[in-house]
Amino acid sequence: MDDTVEIAQSLIRIASVTPDDLGCQSLIADALASAGFEAEEMNFGDVKNLWLRRGDKRPLFVFAGHTDVVPTGPEDKWVHSPFSGDCVDGMLHGRGAADMKGSLAAMVTACQRFISSHPDHRGSIALLLTSDEEGPAVDGTVRVIDTLSARDEHIDWCVVGEPTSSRTLADTIKNGRRGSLGGTLTVVGRQGHVAYPHLADNPIHRLTLILSALAATHWDDGNEYFPATSFQVSNIAGGTGATNVIPGEACAQFNLRFCPDHTAQSLQEMIHTICRAHADEYRIDWSPIGQPYQTLPDTLLEAAVASVETVTRKRPTLSTDGGTSDGRFIAPSGAQVIELGPLNKTIHQVDEVVDASDLSTLSVIYEGILERLLA
Ligand SMILES: [Zn+2]
Incomplete structure (x- = not known):
């Protein structure tokens, strides 16, 4: 051999x-x-x-x-x-x-x-x-x-x-x-009865708007060697289990595979801008960045x-x-x-x-x- x-x-x-x-x-x-x-x-x-x-x-x-x-x-x-x-x-x-x-x-x-x-x-x-x-x-x-x-x-x-x-x-x-940027996004709302929505603030509604906006974003065209940056939602969670309760929080995990035309920081800023447009209160726990x-x-x-x-x-x-x-x-x-x-x-x-x-x-x-x- x-x-x-x-x-x-x-x-x-x-x-x-x-x-x-x-x-x-x-x-x-x-x-x-x-x-x-x-x-x-x-x-x-x-x-x-x-x-x-x-x-x-x-x-x-x-x-x-x-x-x-x-x-x-x-x-x-x-x-x-x-x-x-x-x-x-x-x-x-x-x-x-x-x-x-x-x-x-x-x-x-x-x-x-x-x-x-x-x-x-x-x-x-x-x-x-x-x-x-x-x-x-x-x-x-x-x-x-x-x-x-x-x-x-x-x-x-x-x-x-x-x-x-x-x-x-x-x-x-x-x-x-490509680089890898991921995180857990939690949108904070106000819990309440579904029959009294004016007394509550539904974080699931806000979260879905944010995720749709992120998924629809054209981040870049890629370059000679790299495909365009892509965004994917990997997990989503929210709700108390009861059908008549608006929950207080909703969260989703997401990941971007990005072209070096971006830095992780430039993407983080774009993500924050989109989040701020749809939610007053939210937090993002970023996973370790793959450069x-x-x-x-x-x-x-x-x-x-x-x-x-x-x-x-x-x-x-x-x-x-x-x-x-x-x-x-x-x-x-x-x-x-x-x-x-x-x-x-x-x-x-x-x-x-x-x-x-x-x-x-x-x-x-x-x-x-x-x-x-x-x-
Ligand atoms: Zn290997």
Whole structure:
């Protein structure tokens, strides 16, 4: 079996459900020790992070990824047990096969081959590993980036191994992600009898006006790389349960996925303006904000596109859709950040699976990026 697939298999066999790492990171550190990578643990709370670096010069190229996986769901529904790492008919099965232990293995073998052919490469190479990407993402990548920034260690280029491909390997590179802004809106009215509405103030009526206005708002047109900002209501609650009572409060939860033409603050101001138009008294408890990021075509993106084109003979499309990723924590440090990994068809599902030969090809693509940037 190919080295990349073998490493991926060993990682899948470790049941590192978020935020556990259970030795995945040390397995990777061991695999790269003889290639000259120095390991530094950066653990915070329950979360294990590892910074593996070879060289002390700039430019600094980083592969970033997570060793934690999402829970399996009902294990008896899996055809191959979720931590078996079975490889059958060229398909590697198990939780994390695509998201993202396969990419981690491809990063390791890409580094090994690149370093053996270029032991004196320019700049430095590092791996940033965390066990807190699928969980709250509070003590993971963001803390490592803070630690690195505090000691003036700057990342120039970063490839995150999230599964970005949709139909064929490397058909899509993500060069940014939308931001996420959510909150709970509570409208305060005055409780009363439905037969005496002049003595009450119905917060449900006010809330529905606000939500309709928010849902009808044209926030922006998006830009060359980002779809238009979208607003969705996810939960709504109000009422005492009795049919003859106007309740005192009503609330709704909402989320916006936003294009970087906005800041979270500019959106918050727009939301407040709409709320004020329909309610005298309301409050919004904002959820933690997911900042957007975007990487414009430059050295890193050009190297990645060229490497993909050489290996697959197809030009990848650039995309910024999907949820958030740890790229949002790395980009603000000034690094160019892209995401490139295997097919995302089965991620987080029962029977997660990846084409084993795709992992070997991904490793060649990663090596091609290193060749173009650091050879
Ligand atoms: Zn992931």
